[in-house]
Amino acid sequence: MGWSLIRFWTLMVYLFMFLPIAVVVLLAFNANQFGSFPMTGLSLRWFDELFQNEAILRALRTSLTLGALTALISTTLGVLASLALVRYDIPFRNTISTILIAPILVPEVVLAVALLLFLQFLGIHKSFTLLLFGHVIFTLPFVILVVQARLVGIRRDVEEAAMSLGASPIQTFFTITLPLLTPAVAAGGLFAFTISFDDITGTLFWKPGGVETVPTQIFAMLRNSISPEINALGTLMILITAGLPLIGLAISRKLAMRRDRAE
Amino acid sequence: MSIEAREARQPWILLSPTLTVITLLLIVPVLFIVVYSFWLRTSVGDVQPGFYLDNWADTLTDRFYRDILLTTLRIAAITTVVCALMGYPAAYFIARAKSNKALLLLLLMLPFWISYIIRTMSWIYILGTNGALNTALQWLGITAEPIQMLYNETTVILGLVHFLLPFMVLNVYVSLDGVDETLEDAAGSLGATKWQSFLQVTLPLSLPGLAAGSLLCFVLGAGTYITPAVLGGPRDAMFANLVYEAIIIQLNWPLGAALSLLLLAVLGALVMIYNHFLGLGQLMKGLG
Numbered sequence: 001m002g003w004s005l006i007r008f009w010t011l012m013v014y015l016f017m018f019l020p021i022a023v024v025v026l027l028a029f030n031a032n033q034f035g036s037f038p039m040t041g042l043s044l045r046w047f048d049e050l051f052q053n054e055a056i057l058r059a060l061r062t063s064l065t066l067g068a069l070t071a072l073i074s075t076t077l078g079v080l081a082s083l084a085l086v087r088y089d090i091p092f093r094n095t096i097s098t099i100l101i102a103p104i105l106v107p108e109v110v111l112a113v114a115l116l117l118f119l120q121f122l123g124i125h126k127s128f129t130l131l132l133f134g135h136v137i138f139t140l141p142f143v144i145l146v147v148q149a150r151l152v153g154i155r156r157d158v159e160e161a162a163m164s165l166g167a168s169p170i171q172t173f174f175t176i177t178l179p180l181l182t183p184a185v186a187a188g189g190l191f192a193f194t195i196s197f198d199d200i201t202g203t204l205f206w207k208p209g210g211v212e213t214v215p216t217q218i219f220a221m222l223r224n225s226i227s228p229e230i231n232a233l234g235t236l237m238i239l240i241t242a243g244l245p246l247i248g249l250a251i252s253r254k255l256a257m258r259r260d261r262a263e
Numbered sequence: 264m265s266i267e268a269r270e271a272r273q274p275w276i277l278l279s280p281t282l283t284v285i286t287l288l289l290i291v292p293v294l295f296i297v298v299y300s301f302w303l304r305t306s307v308g309d310v311q312p313g314f315y316l317d318n319w320a321d322t323l324t325d326r327f328y329r330d331i332l333l334t335t336l337r338i339a340a341i342t343t344v345v346c347a348l349m350g351y352p353a354a355y356f357i358a359r360a361k362s363n364k365a366l367l368l369l370l371l372m373l374p375f376w377i378s379y380i381i382r383t384m385s386w387i388y389i390l391g392t393n394g395a396l397n398t399a400l401q402w403l404g405i406t407a408e409p410i411q412m413l414y415n416e417t418t419v420i421l422g423l424v425h426f427l428l429p430f431m432v433l434n435v436y437v438s439l440d441g442v443d444e445t446l447e448d449a450a451g452s453l454g455a456t457k458w459q460s461f462l463q464v465t466l467p468l469s470l471p472g473l474a475a476g477s478l479l480c481f482v483l484g485a486g487t488y489i490t491p492a493v494l495g496g497p498r499d500a501m502f503a504n505l506v507y508e509a510i511i512i513q514l515n516w517p518l519g520a521a522l523s524l525l526l527l528a529v530l531g532a533l534v535m536i537y538n539h540f541l542g543l544g545q546l547m548k549g550l551g
Binding site: 002009016077088098100103105106109111134136137140198205218222238 | 273274275277278280281282284285288289290291292293295296299349350352353355356357367369370372373374376377378379380381382384385386387388389393394395398425428429432457458482483485486487488489492493503506507510511516519520523524526527530531534543547
C-alpha cells in the first residue's frame with residue numbers, strides 16, 4: 001500500500017513539474033488568436049509570425065551570440081582552473097574551491113548590483129560587454145563543478161607515458177589531454193550556454209536600453225498581454241535549451257558505446 | 264628554475280585567469296558596494312562620495328523595508344517546506360525505483376534546462392482568467408464567470424515551488440542514493456516496522472541532502488524578483504523587487520547598494536551557519 005502511494009505521489013510531482021510547460025507548447029500550436037484556451041485548431045502560424053518579428057529575431061541573435069561567447073570564455077577559464085584542482089596538490093585547496101564557487105553563493109541580484117555599480121564607476125556603462133562579464137562570472141562556477149566531476153575520471157598514466165616517450169608538456173596537452181578532455185569541455189560549454197541563454201535575473205540589470213535577450217523579450221511581452229507569439233518563442237527556447245543537452249547526451253552515449261565495442 | 268619549483272608553479276598559472284576574473288568581477292565589486300552604500304544621492308541626482316549613514320538608516324529602520332524583508336523570508340520559508348513535503352517522497356521513489364530510474368532522473372534534470380521565465384509564465388495559462396482551470400470550471404458548469412486566481416501571494420509561492428522543487432528532489436535523491444538499502448532490511452529483521460525503520464534509519468541518514476535542498480530553495484527563493492513580478496499582484500513585492508526598484512527605476516544607486524547588502528547579509532548568514540554545521544561539500548554534490 002505504502003509503495004503505491006509513493007508512486008502515485010511521484011507521478012503527481014512530475015505532472016506538477018511538466019504539465020504547465022506542456023500547456024505552453026500545446027498553445028503555441030493553437031490557431032486561436034489570443035494565445036490561450038480554448039484550442040480552436042492546430043496551426044503553425046505563430047512560428048511563422050515569430051520569424052517575421054524583427055524584435056524577436058534581434059533578441060534571438062543577441063542571446064545566441066551572448067551564450068556562445070559566454071560558453072567560450074567560461075569553459076576556457078573553467079577547464080584551466082579545474083585542471084589545477086584535480087591534477088595538482090595545491091595548498092589552501094578548500095579556500096580556493098570556495099572562492100571558485102563564490103558566485104553561486106552570492107544571490108544573483110546582489111551579484112548583479114555589485115557588478116553594475118562597480119563597472120559603471122569605472123566608466124563601463126550598460127553594454128553588451130557588461131552583459132558578457134556578468135554572464136561569465138555567474139556561469140563560471142557551474143562550469144568548474146561539471147568539468148571537475150568529469151576530470152576525476154580521466155587517468156593520468158597515458159599522459160605520463162607520452163611524456164616518458166619524449167613529448168613536451170605542451171605536445172602532451174594538445175595530443176593526449178585535450179582529446180581526453182573533450183567530453184568534459186563539451187559538457188561545461190553546453191552548461192554555460194544554457195545558463196546564459198536562460199538568464200533573466202542578472203540580465204535585466206546589465207542590459208542596455210533597447211537591447212533584449214530572449215528571456216527579457218518574453219518578460220517585456222508579458223507586461224503588455226499574452227500573445228500567441230510568446231508561446232511559440234517559449235517553445236523554440238525549450239527546443240534550444242533542452243534539445244541541445246539531450247542531443248549532447250545521446251552523442252556521448254553513442255561514443256561511449258562505440259569505445260566499449262572497440263576495447 | 265628547478266623542476267620542483269616549476270611543477271609547484273603550474274597550478275597557479277592554470278588558476279590565475281579564473282581567480283583574477285572572480286576577484287575583479289565579484290570580490291572587488293561586492294567590497295565596492297559596501298563603500299558605495301555610504302555615499303549619498305543628492306537631490307540633483309548625482310552621487311556624493313563620503314561617509315553618510317542615510318541609506319543604512321533608511322534600510323534598517325524604515326518599516327516598509329522591514330515588512331517586505333519579513334514577507335520575503337516568510338514566503339521563502341513556506342516555499343522550502345512545501346518543496347520538502349512534495350519532493351522528499353518523490354526523491355525516495357526515484358532512489359528506490361527498480362525500473363525507469365534513468366528516465367526519472369533525466370526528466371528531473373529537464374526543468375533545469377527549461378527557461379525560468381517560461382516555467383513561471385506557464386502558470387498564467389493554468390490559472391489565468393482564460394486559463395485551463397477556469398475554462399474547465401466553466402465548461403463543467405461549476406462557475407459561470409472566470410475566477411480571479413492569479414496575482415496574489417499564493418501564486419507567488421506556487422511559482423517558486425515550481426521553480427525550486429527540482430533542486431530539492433535532486434539533493435534529497437543524492438543523499439538517499441548513498442544510503443545502503445540493506446540497512447532498512449536489517450532494521451526490519453530486528454523487529455522494526457517499515458515506518459519505524461524509515462524514521463529511525465533512512466530519514467536521519469538523508470538529512471544532509473534535505474538540508475542542502477532546503478538551503479538552496481530558501482536562498483534562491485528569497486533572492487528572486489521575477490516570480491513576484493510575473494505572478495504576484497502590486498502588493499506582493501519581495502525584497503529583490505525593492506533592489507530592482509531602487510537601482511533601475513529610481514536610480515538611487517547608493518540606496519540600492521545598501522538594500523542588496525542587507526539581503527546578502529541575511530542570506531549569507533544562513534549559508535555560513537549551514538557551512539559551519541554541514542560544510543559546503545554536500546551542496547556541491549547535488550550541483551555537480
